[in-house]
Amino acid sequence: MENEILKRIENKTLKISIIGLGYVGLPLAVEFSKNDFEVYGIDIDEEKVKSINEGISYIPDVSSEELSSLVKNNKIKAYSSYDILNNVDVIIISVPTPLSKTKDPDLSYIMNAVDNIKRYLKRGHVVILESTTYPGTTDEVIKPILEETGLRCGIDFFLAFSPERVNPGDKVYKLKNTPKIVGGVDELSGKIVYNIYSKIIDKVVIVSSSKVAEMAKLLENTFRAVNIALVNEIAIMCNILNIDVWEVIEAAGTKPFGFMKFYPGPGIGGHCIPVDPIYLSWKMKMLNYNARLIEVASEINTNMPRYVVQRVGEILNEYERSIKGSRILILGVAYKKDVNDVRESPAIDIISLLADKGAIVYYFDPYVPRIKVGEFEVESIELTADILKESDLVILVTDHSVFDYDFIYKHSNLIFDTKNAFKNYKEKVYKL
Ligand SMILES: NC(=O)c1ccc[n+]([C@@H]2O[C@H](COP(=O)([O-])OP(=O)(O)OC[C@H]3O[C@@H](n4cnc5c(N)ncnc54)[C@H](O)[C@@H]3O)[C@@H](O)[C@H]2O)c1
Known part of the structure; x- marks a missing residue:
C-alpha cells in the first residue's frame, strides 16, 4: 500500500479533502488545487460552501478570481455533507480550536470532524490534523477513536499532525514559502504526509512524532505571546x-x-x-x-x-x-x-x-x-x-x-x- 500511495502522490492522483474551510482551510484547498490535485472541501457553514462553489472568496488572502477559475476547472468543490469522504484519499482537518467559556480547550469541533471521519474511514486513508491543539491530541485522542473501526493506524490508515503557520495578510510569507512541520503518529504516516505536503510547499520539516509537531506549534505561539507581554x-x-x-x-x-x-x-x-x-x-x-x-x-x-x-x-x-x-x-x-x-x-x-x-x-x-x-x-x-x-x-x-x-x-x-x-x-x- 505504501508504494501505491507514494506513486499516487507523485502523479497527483490522490484526492484531497479539507474539513473546515476558514482562514486555514480555504488557502490550503486553493494551494493543493493550484498544484493539480482535486480538492473536495467540507464545511458545516452552508454559506461558505455556496460561496466557494460560486467562486466567491470570503478570505482576503484568496482572490475570487483565482478561486472561481479553480472552481470552473472542477479543481475545487465544496460540500456540507461528509459523504464525499467516500471518494477521497487524504482528509485534512482545519476546524476551530477555541477556548470554552471557562477558558478550557474546546475540542468539540475536532471531535465532531473525527466522529464523522470514523464513519467513512477505509484502508489507505491518510488523516492529517492541522488545527492547533495540545500535545497528545493526535495520538492519544484521535488515533483511538479512528481505531475503533478495527482499522490499524500505520498499517491500514495513516495519521499525522501538521501545524498551520499561515499568517493572514502577510505579503511575503505565504503557504508555499513557509516551511511546514510534519509529525506522524508512526514513521510511515510521517513519511506519507511529508510527501504529500512536499508537492505544494517548498520546504517540509519532518519530526519524530505528532507530539513534537503539536508542541512546536505551541512553542512558536507561546514565544510570541510571552514576548508581546514583555514589551507591553x-x-x-x-x-x-x-x-x-x-x-x-x-x-x-x-x-x-x-x-x-x-x-x-x-x-x-x-x-x-x-x-x-x-x-x-x-x-x-x-x-x-x-x-x-x-x-x-x-x-x-x-x-x-x-x-x-x-x-x-x-x-x-x-x-x-x-x-x-x-x-x-x-x-x-x-x-x-x-x-x-x-x-x-x-x-x-x-x-x-x-x-x-x-x-x-x-x-x-x-x-x-x-x-x-x-x-x-x-x-x-x-x-x-x-x-x-x-x-x-x-x-x-x-x-x-x-x-x-x-x-x-x-x-x-x-x-x-x-x-x-x-x-x-x-x-x-x-x-x-
Ligand atoms: N487563522 C489563523 O491565522 C491560523 C493560523 C494557524 C493555525 N490556525 C489554526 O487552524 C485552525 C482553524 O482556524 P481558522 O482560523 O481557519 O478557523 P475558521 O473559523 O476561519 O475556519 C474553521 C471552519 O471550520 C468549519 N467547521 C467547524 N466545525 C466543522 C465541522 N465539524 N465540519 C466541517 N467544518 C467545520 C467552520 O464553519 C469554519 O468555516 C484552528 O485550530 C486555528 O488555531 C489558525
Missing part, C-alpha cells in the same frame, strides 16, 4: 518613566544578535496568540504543573485594553474632560492590520469598557462593516473630516495600511496612537 509591560514602565518605548525598541533592535523586536499594542487578538498558549497551560495543569510564564503573559496581554482605557482617562483629564460624555472614535477594530478578522480583538473590549464609562463610542474600519460588542451590533461609520473634528479623541487601535494618516491627523483634535502609526507627527498625538 516595558511600554507601561516607559510611560511611568516618561520614555518613548518605540524609540527604545528601535535602539535595542540595532543589536545584531540576541535580540528580536516585538512591539506593544492595545492587546492581542485572533484565533491563535491569545488562545494557543492556554491549550498548553491547560494540558500542564492536568499533569499538576503550573505554566507560570504563560499565566503571567496572558494576564498582562489581557489587561492591555484596560490599560488603554486608563490612559484615555488620563489624556482627557489633561484637557479637563472626562471619559463620560466624550465622543471617541476608534480607528480599526480588526485584531491586526490589513485583515477583516475580529476574533478576540482588543478593540471589542476597549469599545465596551469606554461605553461602560459613559463615552459616546463609534468606530471606522474599512474591512469590518459591523462588529458585535456584547449584545449589541455596532456598524462602522464613514470616515469624514466632520466626524474627526466632532470627536474629542481618536484612538488608533489597528494600523491598517489603507488609512490616510495625513487626513486623520489634519482633522483630529487629539489622537491616542497604540501602534506608533503617527510616529512622524508630534503635536496632539499621545503614544502607548
Whole structure:
C-alpha cells in the first residue's frame, strides 16, 4: 500500500479533502488545487460552501478570481455533507480550536470532524490534523477513536499532525514559502504526509512524532505571546518613566544578535496568540504543573485594553474632560492590520469598557462593516473630516495600511496612537 500511495502522490492522483474551510482551510484547498490535485472541501457553514462553489472568496488572502477559475476547472468543490469522504484519499482537518467559556480547550469541533471521519474511514486513508491543539491530541485522542473501526493506524490508515503557520495578510510569507512541520503518529504516516505536503510547499520539516509537531506549534505561539507581554509591560514602565518605548525598541533592535523586536499594542487578538498558549497551560495543569510564564503573559496581554482605557482617562483629564460624555472614535477594530478578522480583538473590549464609562463610542474600519460588542451590533461609520473634528479623541487601535494618516491627523483634535502609526507627527498625538 505504501508504494501505491507514494506513486499516487507523485502523479497527483490522490484526492484531497479539507474539513473546515476558514482562514486555514480555504488557502490550503486553493494551494493543493493550484498544484493539480482535486480538492473536495467540507464545511458545516452552508454559506461558505455556496460561496466557494460560486467562486466567491470570503478570505482576503484568496482572490475570487483565482478561486472561481479553480472552481470552473472542477479543481475545487465544496460540500456540507461528509459523504464525499467516500471518494477521497487524504482528509485534512482545519476546524476551530477555541477556548470554552471557562477558558478550557474546546475540542468539540475536532471531535465532531473525527466522529464523522470514523464513519467513512477505509484502508489507505491518510488523516492529517492541522488545527492547533495540545500535545497528545493526535495520538492519544484521535488515533483511538479512528481505531475503533478495527482499522490499524500505520498499517491500514495513516495519521499525522501538521501545524498551520499561515499568517493572514502577510505579503511575503505565504503557504508555499513557509516551511511546514510534519509529525506522524508512526514513521510511515510521517513519511506519507511529508510527501504529500512536499508537492505544494517548498520546504517540509519532518519530526519524530505528532507530539513534537503539536508542541512546536505551541512553542512558536507561546514565544510570541510571552514576548508581546514583555514589551507591553516595558511600554507601561516607559510611560511611568516618561520614555518613548518605540524609540527604545528601535535602539535595542540595532543589536545584531540576541535580540528580536516585538512591539506593544492595545492587546492581542485572533484565533491563535491569545488562545494557543492556554491549550498548553491547560494540558500542564492536568499533569499538576503550573505554566507560570504563560499565566503571567496572558494576564498582562489581557489587561492591555484596560490599560488603554486608563490612559484615555488620563489624556482627557489633561484637557479637563472626562471619559463620560466624550465622543471617541476608534480607528480599526480588526485584531491586526490589513485583515477583516475580529476574533478576540482588543478593540471589542476597549469599545465596551469606554461605553461602560459613559463615552459616546463609534468606530471606522474599512474591512469590518459591523462588529458585535456584547449584545449589541455596532456598524462602522464613514470616515469624514466632520466626524474627526466632532470627536474629542481618536484612538488608533489597528494600523491598517489603507488609512490616510495625513487626513486623520489634519482633522483630529487629539489622537491616542497604540501602534506608533503617527510616529512622524508630534503635536496632539499621545503614544502607548
Ligand atoms: N487563522 C489563523 O491565522 C491560523 C493560523 C494557524 C493555525 N490556525 C489554526 O487552524 C485552525 C482553524 O482556524 P481558522 O482560523 O481557519 O478557523 P475558521 O473559523 O476561519 O475556519 C474553521 C471552519 O471550520 C468549519 N467547521 C467547524 N466545525 C466543522 C465541522 N465539524 N465540519 C466541517 N467544518 C467545520 C467552520 O464553519 C469554519 O468555516 C484552528 O485550530 C486555528 O488555531 C489558525
